[in-house]
Amino acid sequence: MRAGGIGPSVRMPLRADAVMALRIDILTLFVEMFDAFCSTSIVGRSVERDLVDVQRTNIRDFATDSYGTVDDAPFGGGVGMVMMYQPVCDAVAHVQSRHPTPGEVILLSPQGAPLKQATVEELAGKDRLILIAGHYEGFDERIRTLADREISIGDFVMSGGEIAAMALADAVIRLQPGALGKDESTHEESFSAGLLEYPHYTRPREIAGMSVPDVLLSGDHARIAAWRLEQAKLRTQQRRPDLWQQYKQQHSNQRDVAPDEGDTPPQEQDRE
Numbered sequence: 727m728r729a730g731g732i733g734p735s736v737r738m739p740l741r742a743d744a745v746m747a748l749r750i751d752i753l754t755l756f757v758e759m760f761d762a763f764c765s766t767s768i769v770g771r772s773v774e775r776d777l778v779d780v781q782r783t784n785i786r787d788f789a790t791d792s793y794g795t796v797d798d799a800p801f802g803g804g805v806g807m808v809m810m811y812q813p814v815c816d817a818v819a820h821v822q823s824r825h826p827t828p829g830e831v832i833l834l835s836p837q838g839a840p841l842k843q844a845t846v847e848e849l850a851g852k853d854r855l856i857l858i859a860g861h862y863e864g865f866d867e868r869i870r871t872l873a874d875r876e877i878s879i880g881d882f883v884m885s886g887g888e889i890a891a892m893a894l895a896d897a898v899i900r901l902q903p904g905a906l907g908k909d910e911s912t913h914e915e916s917f918s919a920g921l922l923e924y925p926h927y928t929r930p931r932e933i934a935g936m937s938v939p940d941v942l943l944s945g946d947h948a949r950i951a952a953w954r955l956e957q958a959k960l961r962t963q964q965r966r967p968d969l970w971q972q973y974k975q976q977h978s979n980q981r982d983v984a985p986d987e988g989d990t991p992p993q994e995q996d997r998e
């Protein structure tokens with residue numbers, strides 16, 4: 727897919743050197759939107775600890791006129807402006823020249839492949855990602871040739887790709903070794919095993935007439951694990967029948983796939 731004189735992409739399926747930080751380049755017209763993102767919470771901590779190097783590049787710096795023009799009217803007429811090929815191409819070439827690893831170039835676009843946790847896990851193993859955030863009515867179609875892939879964060883349209891780039895970068899950064907604290911884990915999270923995560927409770931045991939399920943207070947780790955798995959299955963069946971069907975297919979050789987009692991899924995809490 728890549729063209730535009732930027733050179734071939736070198737893909738590395740897994741990070742070869744565990745101490746080498748992931749580098750993420752973000753190409754945007756609004757670099758300032760990333761200030762809080764890069765300095766807060768898990769992303770901020772990861773940047774501080776050099777687990778990730780997030781570099782922001784303003785596409786407008788690659789405009790060729792003194793007005794900083796990066797958009798133009800669409801050929802054929804119509805509303806809105808179109809992001810021009812040349813500034814984006816030059817911005818990509820510039821960031822490519824700043825680092826020995828060409829990186830995976832990703833265009834954020836509502837027309838891209840819907841972002842899934844499996845994609846996040848794949849991208850988390852790369853050495854370098856280059857994220858292009860669009861704006862205006864859309865990209866000049868030829869910009870698509872600069873990218874290795876297009877990713878959408880959902881079936882809705884935002885005014886720019888910055889929030890999509892942050893969503894993708896956040897999901898990838900929190901999977902970097904050492905990014906999460908000792909009390910945080912990606913182990914049993916939603917999607918990691920093809921199921922939504924089970925419900926959580928914390929103190930107090932009773933509040934507003936609602937109590938914590940007895941099993942969680944039993945101290946019986948095997949029963950707790952079994953209850954959580956059951957709840958994860960029920961929750962997935964109720965909320966995401968598409969994921970549930972996939973899970974059942976993938977586990978079709980196991981006898982204990984269970985729930986599924988008739989067409990109407992039972993209520994989650996009924997099943998303790």
Ligand SMILES: C[S@@+](CC[C@H](N)C(=O)[O-])C[C@H]1O[C@@H](n2cnc3c(N)ncnc32)[C@H](O)[C@@H]1O
Binds near residue numbers: 858883888
């Ligand atoms: C107003 S949108 C353009 C939408 C375009 N007219 C269309 O219908 O496909 C401007 C930019 O926001 C970003 N964007 C909007 N929605 C997005 C989504 N769901 N996922 C990823 N990026 C999105 C893209 O970078 C896009 O180029």
